[in-house]
Amino acid sequence: MNLAQAMALIVPPVNDLKRSAATRSDGEHTMFPTLVALRDDRVLAVVMTPRLAITLSAAHTLAVGLAPDVLALAAQVNLEDGSQGIAYTSMTRDKQAGFTVQGYTQEGQDITFGTPKRASRRIGP
Numbered sequence: 001m002n003l004a005q006a007m008a009l010i011v012p013p014v015n016d017l018k019r020s021a022a023t024r025s026d027g028e029h030t031m032f033p034t035l036v037a038l039r040d041d042r043v044l045a046v047v048m049t050p051r052l053a054i055t056l057s058a059a060h061t062l063a064v065g066l067a068p069d070v071l072a073l074a075a076q077v078n079l080e081d082g083s084q085g086i087a088y089t090s091m092t093r094d095k096q097a098g099f100t101v102q103g104y105t106q107e108g109q110d111i112t113f114g115t116p117k118r119a120s121r122r123i124g125p
Helices: 003-022 052-057 060-064
Strands: 034-039 041-047 070-080 082-094 096-107 112-113
Touching: 003 034, 003 041, 003 070, 003 082, 003 112, 034 052, 034 060, 034 082, 041 060, 041 112, 052 070, 060 070
Parallel strands: none
Antiparallel strands: 034 041, 034 070, 070 082, 082 096, 096 112
16 A cells, blocks of 8 residues: 555545534533544554643554554644644555645534645754
């Protein structure tokens, strides 16, 4: 499974999780960081907690115990232009990694998602 195929499987349910977060009765609208494991074109497991460190602590267990084709982390972020988005960091079993960003706009409980775009970031000076 390549990263484009994986993102096609990951983005719709994550968008649903964000919509769900927008309708919470406690007034909080932030989507919790979410770890998704995929194998054979299906979701094997989802780990979602209020704290990023706790969510990431499950990564090793999922990677070793489930042997997924793809492991992806999705988290709500503030983009450079001041808008909101969801950042997806994905890793495949064959050591490919990707970073994808999907912007969205929210008016009340209505959310409109943009098209996920692969982000490029130069590392180094």
